Amino acid sequence: MPFLRSLNSLQLKAATHADGPLLVLAGAGSGKTRVLTSRIAHLVKNKRVAPSSILAVTFTNKAASEIRERLTALIGDKTKEMCVGTFHTAGLRILQEEATEAGKKTKLTIFDDEEQLLLVRLIMSELSLDEKDVPSKMILYEINLAKNNNMGAAEYRAASDDSLSRTAAAVYEVYQKKLRAMNAVDFGDLISEPIRLLESDPGVLNKYSSRFRYILVDEYQDTNRSQYTLTRLLASKHSNLCVVGDPDQSIYGWRGANLKNILNFRDDYPEAVVIKLEENYRSTKNILSAANSVIRNNSERLDKTLWTANHAGDAVHYEECLNEYQEARFAVNRVRKIITENPTAKYRDFVVLYRTNTQSRTFEELFFEEGIPYNIVGGFKFFDRREIKDTLSYLKAITNPDDSLNFLRIINVPPRGIGRAAIEKVHAISRDFDLSLYESFRKAVADSAFSRGGVAEFMGIFEAMRQEAGELPIHEFTSRVLIRTGYLAFWSAKKTEDADERLKNLDGLVASIKNYEDSHPKATIADYLNLVALMSDADGFNEKHNKVTLMTIHSAKGLEFPYVFLTGLEEGLFPHKRSIEEESVEEERRLCYVGMTRARRQLFLLSAKNRAAGKETNLQIRSRFIEEIDSEHLNKVELEPKGTAEEHMEKIRRLLNP
């Protein structure tokens, strides 16, 4: 088979491994995705495995569609029958299928982090908990962590031993009750609810564990306890579980990822075959050696050394810059220089990587000023904008009126005279009669509880929209909602500059929904909403545009670029201050390793001596990661120690050109 011929012997061994558990320890750039797709193609083409009995789980939708694309090239239309997606999409599908089976509502709403936080705050005020005593974000963090560890509210309560976790336990219990009443799930539920179904019902377990004869999990080093449990359950019948990952690239510990899942794979499956892929096909010798010299400093790791037959290439370049502005300036100059000197280099060959999203601003400003095309991935997302969130809230409330949270969000948006007092009145009804907010409002209107007609009028519009929801195409329906609710008129009436921008964004939303409908003719509003909820930052990356990419190192996982700028290499920023406080610098080092190994030809490491933080500017110390790189692979350009004159010039420059 041609797709097997291009593999090296170890890749081939992994791709053609017969039945039984398989662990592939795949270093950066060792052809991991190739092994995954070749293995699936081999199963379907050579082993005559039905595509519908294969489940492939990836970390992002982007990675899933990449696998799909590559597979379509290898095995054609059969790819459509396969189940390829993230843990969350797989979980959602199980929940929907089982709900249909049980004759229950299938339209569940997925709550994003903002909705989660809103719900936590709501519960905290009901329990008379003060934000100042216990921050809601901390409570939510605890709840999410518990869910990632597959701990239900009762189990979490039993394990809580300090005041914070006892408070969190109390909120968690109400939180879960409310989610169920609202027919909503959060990200954690998309994994833990399927687990609950599989564990409580042998019939369900038998059904899914029989269905998926072959299971493949990518980025296994970043799975958490819940994902691990779900995987184990699904693989329990056939044990044809192939997991691929690299412990050195585990960068989601803060989200509950557990390195033990991959390190202890053999404890769970003693018969597992382990294959190490240590040949890197991506980077130059210098880049790889530099990356190896950094990751070597971690104590908790499996022994593994990546090597490459590629050229030595240029030494890794380290440039110490005066400030974040000069850091961006260096990147701009270097992009220009390389593009002029090398006719094959294109803007799309470059990426600027940073630790925190806020760092993108300086780069964005300068790239814009200098006319260099760029594309920011993640960060401030289109779907995070107020006007977009409001519109989606409307759609959520209309399609799922049990969703009191989103109903509450939009009841007085735009302002229509339904304020605190009115809401509190209806809130009391919902408590007394155990009704959703929507039902309570209906009851209040029916009982003529409001003297003025504002509420009744709005409820009339809301009912009418519910009627229309199934009758119109989604994008037309969305336009109708924006008009009938007065939302469009609200922004049109405002004369501020940002109102214009918001109206444009709303047009953009309707256009993007139309786009979606054209490619998914059978999709419902709920399908669209679920898709948006499960979209990830990295999904916004488009390699077809000829632009320089700007993104966080986290988003860059799994990607590669000929030229990489790894920026902000300063103590407190990278490694981040909080990781130093929490003694999790090893994860930051892995993150640095991930960043460095994205580069194919040339790697630039940048740091700023002065960095603006809010109102003041801090003197920065260069990152320990720079010091860890063997000097033979590093070309250091440092600032003159007596840089006062230059610093002075720079200050004047900034004053003249703010």
Place this chain on the structure above:
DNA sequence: GTAATATAGCTTTTT
């Protein structure tokens, strides 16, 4: 009782 306006507070990484 509700809407518009001023102020404080925060900004690690994200399915």
Place this chain on the structure above:
DNA sequence: GCTATATTAC
């Protein structure tokens, strides 16, 4: 720089 909360105006 931008959003949730507190204060003031209608």
